[in-house]
Structures are given as C-alpha cells and as structure tokens.
Amino acid sequence: MGADRPKQFLPLLGEPVLLHTLRRFAATELGVRRLIVVLPADQLATWQELCAQHAPVPPHELATGGATRWASVRQGLAQLGQETEGTVAVHDGVRPLTPARVIEATFAAAYNHGAAVAAVVPKDSVRNLSQQGSYALNRSRLRLVQTPQCFELHLLRRAYQLPELNTFTDDASVVEDLHPIYIVEGDYRNLKITTPEDMLLAEVLLRTAEENGS
Template identity: 75%
Template sequence: MTSADTSPTVFSAPRFAILVAGGSGSRMGADRPKQFLLLAGEPVLLHTLRRFADPALGVQQCVLVLPPDQFETWQQLCAEHAITLPHTVVAGGATRWASVRNGLAALSSPEGVVAVHDGVRPLTPVSVIVAAYQAAQAHGAAIAAVVPKDSVRSLSQQGSYALDRSRLRLVQTPQCFEIGLLRRAYQLPELPTFTDDASVVEDLHPIQLVAGDYRNLKITTPEDLLLAEAILANSPPQ
C-alpha cells in the first residue's frame, strides 16, 4: 500500500510508533548488531523506520529505542545514508519490557494509538500496519499474526503430542494499542511470562488479531537476511 498524495492525512485518533531495536545480534554471528546490518545496501533499521514514515500511515511521532552505547553508531549511519526521516531516539532498558516502557514515556501525547514494532522487521507491508492501527482504534488492542505453515507439537513427560495448527497463530509485530491501555499495562510489575506487548496487556484487555504477512520477517539469523534480500529483489512488500 502506497500513497501518491503527500498531503497530511487526518485520522480520528493520533498515531504513534515505538520501534524497539535493542538486539545484540549474537545469533547472527556478525560484527555489529543485526539492526545495523546492510539490507539492499541500507541498514535494516532504516528500512523499518521508512515503513512507519509512509505518509499513508499518518504517524505523528516515531520513537526509536536503542541501547545507549549504540547512539553514536546510529548517528554515524544517519549521516552516511542521509537519513532525514523524523524520529526520537531514547535509551532502552535491560529487557524488552523496560525498553518499551522507556519508549512509552517519550511519547508526546496522552492519547491515541501506538504501534510497537521490532526494529528488525523491515519488510512489514504498510497494509498490515494500517490494519493493526485500525483494529486497535476499534477494539483497544490488535496484533498481526499468521497461521503456522508446519505441523506443531507440544512436549510432555510422555513425549510429545500434535496440536491443531488451525487454532494456533504465529505472532508478529506491529502490535497496536490505545496509549492509555498500554501505559496502564506497563505500570504493572514485569513478569517472566511477558514475551511481547500483547502478553503484557492481555490480563487487562482482549487482544484482536489481524492478518500478518509471511514476508514480515524478524531478522535473527543469517538465513533471515538472505531471505529478506530475495524478497526485496523479487516481491517487495507494499
């Protein structure tokens, strides 16, 4: 989804985004954090930032959460690649939960809808982002997810047993929430069961699902980067 009209789009609720990019890239085996690796000649994180800067989304503020020791690297990359897309950089915390909480604190508005997105998901179709924003505005909380392609089994003391994959979903980002709801959820203590923002919110509010996209990769291993390069070359998401 693209927009030829660059005039500001008016939405009934202000839209914001928090891009969480605190990974070290240990599983990538690279010489730099995975969000700074080059994808089609540009940093992965730039591709992600550009998605949320699309005029079709109408995002009023994009907050980029980075470890403090990566600020200088990002500034150098911004200069090297002439990155002028507006964004606010804030320091992350020791965990993803703490990083999202810091990002929330940097938002300039007490109301609206905020998308929390992995900084290393650079190929998210704008249509998926729009669907998540719209569903969150209507229902309070919405996340992108896809149906598993493979058979899935659960481990037990006796071995393992098959699960009905038609009743399962693989969770992606963006995960979108009414700002007040997400702030209330992040006032609660952090728990080890928090694996994403939906797990932080779900005790307070039901989570709506919207259709994700199999091209919406989270770049974690070298194979993911190769696949992302192939997708960009052959069927770039719109």
C-alpha cells in the same frame, strides 16, 4: 547472527536494516505523528552516524533502552511524555519488510478494539511436549505472532505500570490481563531477521518488491 555489529545495523541492499523498518512506517497513509527508536545507550552514536551516511532518514526521536525488552518499551512510552490519547504501535526494529497493509490494518483494529496484533497461521505441524512424550496441536487454532502490536495509548500505559512479568514474551502478553487482544492477518514476508539465512531471504524479498514497485 554471528555478525560484527548489532543485526539492526547490518546492511540490507546497502542500507541499515533499521532504516528500512523506519521507512515502512513513515510511508504508510496513517499519518504517523511520532516515530521513536529505542536503542541501547552504547548504540546511539553508531545509529546517528549511520543516519548521516544514509540521509534522508524519516524524522524520528531516540530513546535509551533498558536491560530487557520490557524495560525498553517502557522507556519508549516515557518518551511520549504526557500524551494519553491515540494509538501506539510497538515494532521490532529488525522487521524491515512489513507490508503497509499489515501496519495500517493493525492500527485500525487497535483503534476499533483497543488492542491488536499481527499474526499468521503456522505452516508446519506443531507438537506440544509433555512428560509422556508429545502430542499434536490443531494449528488452525494457533497463530504465530508478529509485530506491529498496536494499542490504545492509555491501555498500554496502564499495562506497563504493573511489575515486569517473568512470563513476558511480547506486549500483548503484558496487556492481555487488562484487555482482549484482536488478531489481524499478518504476512509471511514480515520476517524477523534473526539468522544469516533471514538476511538472504530479506534481500530477495526486498529486491523483488523494488522491481515490482511495491
């Protein structure tokens, strides 16, 4: 991002990106019981200061992250203590525009099928690289995976008891050896803020949503 602070703390229409993300989950009709924010140890104080500046903030708990995404998700699971029943979502803190429809549909699919992820069909043509050059892939059979990724809690706990995978890319890749992954239709507005251009687009989308009351 090239910014002076972590991207989850960047101001989006005057409020931290991460706060917008929290509100998306708090505002659903799911009755989410616990929201856990996992951050590096050296960012916890900054986040608490931002919460004080931008109150009210949805009630949530804090957990200290690990050296990798895998370790951070495991720390978030540890924060749940002895709970073994229920559906849990893992979500990128820098996806502040996730529609309620996507959150609710992914939770429902995980409740019914055990494991579900939001994903969209690629808009562009996709090619696979090989030693001989490259070849086209059928994009109708491909999906770009988003978050939330939702799982029955006991299933995700089982997956994270295994050693960390070198091929780890997301939580579905941890779980898929234990259980099939159900695909839920995501949303192209559910962007993951990674570059300065993403911030500009997020501002436009968020402002448009506010004007439309959605």
